[in-house]
Amino acid sequence: MPPTEVTPLGRATISARELMQRFPPRWKHRNKLAVYERCSPASALHRGEVTVSRWAERPLPLDLRWSDARTVIELRPDFYDYAPVPSSRPAVEWHLNFAHTVLFVAYGGPLFAQDEMQVAEHPALGAVREWLLAESIPGLRGVTREDGRATPVLLRGVERRCAVATDADLDAGRPYGLYSNAFGRASVETVLRATRVIDPPTVSNVLAMEAPPGGVGAYTDAQVRSIVATAYTGFDAATRESRLDGRDTDVVVHTGHWGTGAYGGDRALMAILQVASAKAAGVERLVFHAADARGVEPCERALRWLEVKSRSAPTLGAVIEAAVAEGFLWGVSDGN
Numbered sequence: 407m408p409p410t411e412v413t414p415l416g417r418a419t420i421s422a423r424e425l426m427q428r429f430p431p432r433w434k435h436r437n438k439l440a441v442y443e444r445c446s447p448a449s450a451l452h453r454g455e456v457t458v459s460r461w462a463e464r465p466l467p468l469d470l471r472w473s474d475a476r477t478v479i480e481l482r483p484d485f486y487d488y489a490p491v492p493s494s495r496p497a498v499e500w501h502l503n504f505a506h507t508v509l510f511v512a513y514g515g516p517l518f519a520q521d522e523m524q525v526a527e528h529p530a531l532g533a534v535r536e537w538l539l540a541e542s543i544p545g546l547r548g549v550t551r552e553d554g555r556a557t558p559v560l561l562r563g564v565e566r567r568c569a570v571a572t573d574a575d576l577d578a579g580r581p582y583g584l585y586s587n588a589f590g591r592a593s594v595e596t597v598l599r600a601t602r603v604i605d606p607p608t609v610s611n612v613l614a615m616e617a618p619p620g621g622v623g624a625y626t627d628a629q630v631r632s633i634v635a636t637a638y639t640g641f642d643a644a645t646r647e648s649r650l651d652g653r654d655t656d657v658v659v660h661t662g663h664w665g666t667g668a669y670g671g672d673r674a675l676m677a678i679l680q681v682a683s684a685k686a687a688g689v690e691r692l693v694f695h696a697a698d699a700r701g702v703e704p705c706e707r708a709l710r711w712l713e714v715k716s717r718s719a720p721t722l723g724a725v726i727e728a729a730v731a732e733g734f735l736w737g738v739s740d741g742n
Contacts, residue, residue, distance in 0.1 A: 412646060415557065416545020417459040420537065422452040422530060422565060429540060431525075431532030434514040435590060437597045441526050445568035445603050454609065456530055457562040458538075460546050461643040463555040463635050467686060468723030473716035475685035480693045481705050486524075486660060488566055488610055491693060497656040498648035500560075502640075503531075503614035504664050509548040509559055510535040510614075516590025519668065519742045523572070523585075528564045528610060550616045556632075558615040558640035560647050565607035571600040586742040611647075615640040617665020617676070621736040625675065630730050633665075633676070634722070637683035645688050656690040663701060667740045673701070675734040677708035678725075686722050 426446070433439040446452075480491075486501055504520045506512070513525040513532045525531040538548040550559055571578075572585040579596040582588050589597065615636050618629055641659060648657045661680055665671040677694065684692040696702045711732075712725075719728040 412464070412642075414459040414461045414545065414560075414643070416543060416547075417457065418543050418546055419455050419457040422454050422456055422563070425456055425530055425533045425537060426452045429533045429536040431529050432514050432536060433532075435516045436594055437516070437589060437592065438514055438526060440594045440598055441568060441570060441601050442529055444598060444601055446529050450567075452530070452565065453607075454563050454565070456534065456564055457560075457647075458534055458546060459560045459562075459643070459647060461558050461560070461639055463557065464639045464642055466631065466635055466638060466722060466726075468721060468726075470686050470722050471720050472682045472685040472722050472725060473720035475688065477681075477685045477689055478691045479681060479709060480691060481702050481709075482693065482695050483697065483699050483702050485662075485695055485697060488608060491658050491691060493656060493658075495656050496654070497658050497690070498611065498644075499658040499660065500611045500613045500644045500648075502659065502661040502664060503612050504662075504667075505550045505559070505614040505616045507549055507551045507616055509538070509550055517586065518570075518572070518584060518589030519586050520662070523570065524612065526570060527568050528566050528612070530564045531561060531612065534561060534564075550614055556615060556636035556639050558613060558636070558643055560640075560643055561612040561614065562647060564610050564612055566604055566610050567607045568604055569602045570597070571602070575600075611644075613640050613644050613659065617669050617671060619668075620670045620739060624733045624735055625672070625730065627726075627730045630675075630679065630726055633679050634683055634726055637680050638686055638722075641684050641687035641689050657688070658691045658693060659684060659689050660693045660695060662695040662697065666737070667742045670737045670739045672734045672737060673704035674708045674711070675729060675732075677705045678712055678729060681708065681712060682722065682725050
């Protein structure tokens with residue numbers, strides 16, 4: 407059954423060629439520019455269309471039984487590789503962008519955390535930011551939160567033109583890897599050795615939403631509800647964009663430890679709330695990229711916790727109350 411009618415705050419489509427010609431990304435650091443020139447030279451052809459939509463925070467369906475959803479949860483000890491999940495049915499896949507309030511705000515500088523890495527590999531995302539800054543489009547603004555409420559931004563049909571290796575590799579000249587601040591300190595030659603051009607480019611769909619930026623002590627009821635409202639709104643928007651015009655398709659969302667690095671969130675709690683939100687939104691598969699075996703462990707704890715609570719707290723409202731009562735604690739920023 408198609409979802410009930412909910413429309414975005416704004417939606418606009420532009421050809422990839424026009425986007426890159428009229429609103430090219432503005433790179434402020436030599437390494438970002440080098441990656442761009444390697445994967446998007448002047449002769450590059452940019453194909454297809456990019457559709458951007460922005461969605462208002464949805465009221466939480468507190469009585470909805472998240473525990474009845476048949477969402478498949480897949481844990482992986484890796485990072486995004488953007489390869490499609492094998493499926494016997496048509497599927498639309500989305501990759502979470504761990505966004506700032508200001509969409510892609512640091513994309514052109516030296517930082518290379520999850521957000522900035524995604525833009526470097528999908529340079530049209532930087533062009534979208536320039537487009538939204540240059541033109542007034544009804545309902546579309548380059549922010550993922552407004553007036554204290556979530557406004558996730560969805561970007562569909564974005565070319566992935568390269569892959570940048572960030573792992574530590576002494577022989578390749580990156581003994582500490584290239585993630586976060588290490589990218590900006592590396593030489594251009596080291597960065598280019600780590601860059602693999604994807605030809606022809608693949609195409610990705612991106613869901614940009616911001617986690618709460620830090621707290622102290624135990625999570626409050628308001629904080630947990632805000633996290634769920636953000637995740638539920640983003641996942642629900644992804645299902646609606648995937649099924650426009652009544653298309654019968656599965657929805658796959660790729661995510662990870664959203665809001666637990668620079669923002670200091672608790673890994674187990676953030677996994678719990680993402681899983682419950684995905685189930686409530688009707689996502690068919692949630693692929694959780696946990697980086698490594700160490701990152702998988704809090705996800706496994708989250709799934710065990712949810713399995714227990716599926717009996718005593720089967721509705722979205724009840725699981726929020728249970729999570730607050732559990733007393734999960736904020737961590738500290740990792741500086742990335």
